[in-house]
Amino acid sequence: xxxxxxxxxxxxxxxxIENQPASALKTEATxxxxxxxxxxxxxxxxxxCPPGALRQNRWIAxxxxxxxxxxxxxxxxxxxxxVLRSRWQNVQPRAREQNAFLKTHSFQDxxxxxxxxxxxxxxxxxxxxxxxYGDFRRLHRMGLIACHYRAAEWRHKEIELAAHELLQYVDAxxxxx
Numbered sequence: 001x002x003x004x005x006x007x008x009x010x011x012x013x014x015x016x017i018e019n020q021p022a023s024a025l026k027t028e029a030t031x032x033x034x035x036x037x038x039x040x041x042x043x044x045x046x047x048x049c050p051p052g053a054l055r056q057n058r059w060i061a062x063x064x065x066x067x068x069x070x071x072x073x074x075x076x077x078x079x080x081x082x083v084l085r086s087r088w089q090n091v092q093p094r095a096r097e098q099n100a101f102l103k104t105h106s107f108q109d110x111x112x113x114x115x116x117x118x119x120x121x122x123x124x125x126x127x128x129x130x131x132x133y134g135d136f137r138r139l140h141r142m143g144l145i146a147c148h149y150r151a152a153e154w155r156h157k158e159i160e161l162a163a164h165e166l167l168q169y170v171d172a173x174x175x176x177x
Contacts, residue, residue: 060154063116063130065162072112076139077170083135084174088142091135098126101136115147115166116159131159133166141170 076082083091093101093113102110107124111117113136114129121128131151133143144167151160 061130062119063151063156063159064119065158066111066115066117066129069112069115069133070162070166073115073133073139073144073166074169076134077166077173080173080177081137082139082141082170084141084170086140086142088140088146091140092143092146093132093135097136102126115162116151116156131163133163139170141167144170 098110107128110126111129113134114132116130118128118130131147133147134140135143144163148160148163148167151157151163
């Protein structure tokens, strides 16, 4: 690996942009919409981005909404199986908890706890599932906020909107109770 490479950790994926100063990477992260004048980092160079080009960049993961997970989250909310205030960084399932869950459950059950499906990843792998919103027992409102924030940060609009809809759903449920 090139010693001048700068690495970013993205859940389930690592992306490398070679030979870039740190100041250039901020420009790359905002170029996703591909508007005229935007810059895109490809092969270590910042250059004008054609519309929609950044999503085609092999370093950025693409996600689709897991509709079954959205339905599962709504059923948890309807059954009052949620936590309103939690320290998400402390209760978010770590690798150990994920592996323990997978020992006693199927990947289909595991998928129900993730709002995003990684495009191109193999089914029956943890890399396929992203944007976890609960602790495998209950939905966490702070988990939905984390999903919404992370999706907005990386411009995964479909995931962002799904998380926002679920936040509105849980908040409406709280207001009724």
